[in-house]
Amino acid sequence: MLDPRLLRNDPEAVRDNLKRRGFSLDLGQWHRLEDERRTLQVEVEQLRNARNLRSRAIGQAKARGEDIAPLLDEVQSLGQALSSREVRLDEISSGLDKLLLGLPNLLDHEVPDGRDESANLELRRWREPVEPGFPVLDHADWGSRTGLLDGEAASRLSGARFTVLHGPLARLQRALIQFMLDLHVSEHGYREVYVPFLVNRETLEGTGQLPKFADDLFAVAGEHERFLIPTAEVPVTNLVRDQIIDVAALPLRYVAHTPCFRSEAGSYGRDTRGMIRQHQFEKVELVQVVRPAESAAALEALTSHAEAVLQRLGLPYRVMALCGGDTGFAAARTLDIEVWLPGQQRYREISSCSNCRDFQARRMSARWRNPETGRPELVHTLNGSGVAAGRALIAIIENGQQPDGSVRVPPVLVPYMGGLELISS
DSSP states (O other), X not given: OOOHHHHHHOHHHHHHHHHTTXXXXXXXXXXXXXXXXXXXXXXXXXXXXXXXXXXHHHHHHHHHTOOOHHHHHHHXXXXXXXXXXXXXXXXXXXXXHHHHHTSOOOOOTTSOOOSSGGGOEEEEEESOOOOOSSOOOOHHHHHHHXXXXXXXXXXXXXXXXXXXXXXXXXXXXXXXXXXXXXXXXXXXXXXXXXXXXXXXXXXXXXXXXXXXTGGGSEEEOSSSOEEXXXXXXXXXXXXXXXXXXXGGGOSEEEEEEEEEEOOOTTOOGGGGSTTSSOSEEEEEEEEEEEOGGGHHHHHHHHHHHHHHHHHHHTOOEEEEEOOGGGSOTTOSEEEEEEEEETTTTEEEEEEEEXXXXXXXXXXXXXXXXXXXXXXXXXXXXXEEEEEEHHHHHHHHHHHSBOTTSOEEOOGGGGGGGTTOOEEOO
């Protein structure tokens, strides 16, 4: 959530920043609500003071033996006026809160201008794609031919956009997840956490999924309102909700493996085939909570940790700085890692690494105690996939494919596969 003081002190600067996203801020609505809030706040304080003065006067009049009936009537009238103003003030405050919750984060100055992904800026590449010299099947065709990736069975079980993995392919996904967790814990210094896959509304509001992205979530029927998590970022980041963190504990680095559940409302076409865009997928997520002065450097470090996964797997990739129009709701800056998929002859996103600055922290009331001031201040939060297991699986199938149709297991995963080096069926 944006700092309301920014809108009060320089609303035009906020409007112009959000315009870089293609977001139109209605300053007229903001000014109307804010002006009424200020007026009501003054009236409420005046009415409270007047009622308190009259209430004290009642006691003094009693002591003098005077008739207090007029004073009682006046206190009752002031109380009724105060009550109506307080109700309206609550309504206006709720309207302002709703407006603020619907505003995306401000963009960092490094974010390139642009309306969509065509304006994203390539920062670097690792290992150029190599022409294999034979037709490479995309992962869906390869999975169908080998019988290891079964969309038909999944459709019978759950409907479209689910997949059943069989035999060595299921084991390869498990190996990928274990490898990534081991790497991030042992070499990158993250603390592994196991978190709930069901969360409440407040948790989703804390990281910015609600109220804006309600259509992308799966709500679970039951006595209590719960939602399946769209990413581990949601529960993991909320671990610091309503906390004041000691400076000695920072930075916090968390890693978690969870399934992710998304309705993918509005997506269609080729991406609904195979495992590119599914309702359920696996991900290893990285979350950092840092001092504000360190968040820019933390984004580079977090991105490098995700890159290390692809480097160990030997998968060609590039890093892209997302433009304003392609940057996510809660992010101030995002670096996407895109892996090369020979079956599609294109790079596809496998990790988004974002610096949210204090946007999520303000919604969660997540703070640290600044030793220089002695006062609690908002932390900065970052997150990124380290990486999406399903898309890493796709990349291994397509980049590791051999002329006979088998897939070579990356050497770093062979120990996790019990020594298996080739997957064919």
